[in-house]
Amino acid sequence: MSIASGLPEGFNPSNYDAIVVGAGYAGAVCARMLAEGSSFRVAVLERRNHIAGNAYDYVDEAGVLVHKYGPHIYHTFDDRVHQFLTRFTDFTDYQHKVLANIHGTLMPVPFNHQSLKLAFGDEKGERLYHKLIMTFGENKKVPILELRKLNDPELSEVADYVYENVFLHYTMKQWGKTPDQIDPEVMGRVPVFVGDDDRYFPQAPHQGMPAVSYTDMFEHMLDHDLISVFTDVDARDLLDVEQTSIKVCGQAYGGEIIYTGALDELFNMDLGALPYRTLDMQFETLDQDQFQPVGTVNYTVSEDFTRITEFKNMTGQVVPGKTTIMREYSKPYDPQSSQTPYYVINEPQNIELYKQYRERVRGLINFHVVGRLAEYRYYDMDGVVASALELSNKIISQQ
Ligand SMILES: Cc1cc2nc3c(=O)[nH]c(=O)nc-3n(C[C@H](O)[C@H](O)[C@H](O)COP(=O)(O)OP(=O)(O)OC[C@H]3O[C@@H](n4cnc5c(N)ncnc54)[C@H](O)[C@@H]3O)c2cc1C
Secondary structure, eight states: OEEEESOOTTOOGGGOSEEEEOOSHHHHHHHHHHHHHHOOOEEEEOSSSSSSGGGOEEEOTTSOEEETTSOOOEEESOHHHHHHHTTTOOBOOOOOOEEEEETTEEEEESBOHHHHHHHHOHHHHHHHHHHHHHHHOSSEEEEHHHHHHTTOHHHHHHHHHHIIIIIIHHHHHHHTOOGGGSOHHHHHTOEEEESSOOOSSTTOSEEEOBSSOHHHHHHHHTOOTTEEEEESOOGGGTEEEOSSOEEETTEEOOSEEEEOSOHHHHTTTTTOOOOEEEEEEEEEEESSSOSSSSSEEEEOSSSSSSEEEETHHHHOOOOTTOEEEEEEEEEEOOTTSSOOOOEEOOOHHHHHHHHHHHHTTTTOTTEEEOSTTTTTSOOOHHHHHHHHHHHHHHHHHTO
8 A cells, every 4th residue: 555645746547447535434445345356556535634534543642542533433233344344453342331421420321220220219210120121021122102102100200211311402412403303203212221231232243443443444454556545635626527427637537436525515515515513522631540431421411512432441542640531512514614524414405405416426427426425324334334345346346
């Protein structure tokens, strides 16, 4: 692999069989697959000064490995995705756990046996728990809507408690909504876990953290003789999209273009900007070994921030006397700023706008869109890897 900052003088796109825009999961997986599967010479263009997209991690001044764009916890049910990624990294056996800070008490979420006792006291909590076991059985995830349907005042009280203290205020902060703007269907799906397992992804057969780091995993993925990575390059400066053809650096380009950036940006948002939520991430290094007992504590009723992440609790890194934490503040994304668009706002008018942009690249047979920005949808890491594998296999099979 070669990584260079900026394009070399005389960069000639026709020296490459494929141009990949973006060095996050979507772009890096496609680059690797096309280099291996079709012996394509691939140029990866990345506008940031680093690879790995939003999964980028680095060691901060205190020596703590932190995730620059928010905590990333790998988990998947998909064996193909896991097989692919484990070619480039080992994973630790980290099992993610989340606590909610509810009026100063830390309770497991999803709300479980232990949370019931913490919220309602030992005796009542046990009674409620046994009632839940008798009604639903053990180790079941039960949506609060189901609890309400039973017309049992005590179980309705549990549903109300979880709605108010775990879901409502947190969702209002995260999405900037008032209670009446929250979809009752989403609210009804908030689960209570009838059991003791306090892992956030109890069912996922593969989960953990990369043994070294996400960035190291990407370095290995992009380490191939046929792949050249150019950072600090905004592909929009190079691409000219016409109705049925595309130019790169002013020349008609016949190779494959894998585009993982935002489609509205590609067209200078001439139909309007696709809305997102962004996050203000405030990192703080403390002179202590540990700040909180788990990787993530959600602030579900108080504080302006939504959650605090303590990276050492997820990576297992040992750094005596220092720890770095990060608070997340959610707010609307301003497309004219340098903010990062994080969460798609999945509302019908936004999806409609996205479809209009998508329509404009439909006639371009060598232009492929994949990834969270290009598809304007929320993806977990495993989902985007699966989509990129699928797209690359399709391109390879057409050669
Ligand atoms: C706060 C947060 C926490 C998350 N936590 C988890 C988690 O715990 N577990 C999980 O599975 N998933 C998590 N995710 C989801 C995960 O981040 C995504 O699945 C993943 O980043 C998607 O990869 P991607 O390649 O589609 O996009 P990205 O990672 O965003 O990569 C796209 C790349 O394209 C580049 N680019 C865009 N436009 C251009 C251009 N014009 N020219 C050149 N380069 C360009 C960008 O700079 C970027 O590097 C989280 C997401 C967020 C927002």
